[in-house]
């Protein structure tokens with residue numbers, strides 16, 4: 001059986017850790033859409049050992065904090081669905097009041113047209129967001 005998150009990175013690689021990776025997902029309308037992908041193939045969060053659960057959520061938090069500190073989003077959405085791809089991954093999505101779906105989930109129906117100016121502003125801040133993310137993730141994995 002093939003698994004897209006075992007066979008491919010699943011997006012643009014931002015950070016490769018020992019047990020997880022962070023990718024930027026190319027999702028139209030949501031420029032600040034990241035995924036923390038557990039490296040080994042497990043379907044459910046509860047399959048991780050206790051220390052792995054902590055590490056996974058620390059990584060999610062590092063991504064969340066980097067997005068909050070650099071983009072000042074209205075809300076961060078965290079989600080682990082895995083109905084389409086049953087390989088553990090957390091979605092970390094910065095949401096803005098003007099985005100096409102707010103306040104609905106990104107997977108729901110659009111509420112309004114996309115805002116090109118918002119998307120451009122957010123996209124322009126992604127390098128800073130990712131630099132902050134990488135620094136936090138490196139500190140997480142290599143505490144000095």
Ligand SMILES: [Zn+2]
Pocket residue numbers: 003004005006007040041042086087
């Ligand atoms: Zn897999």
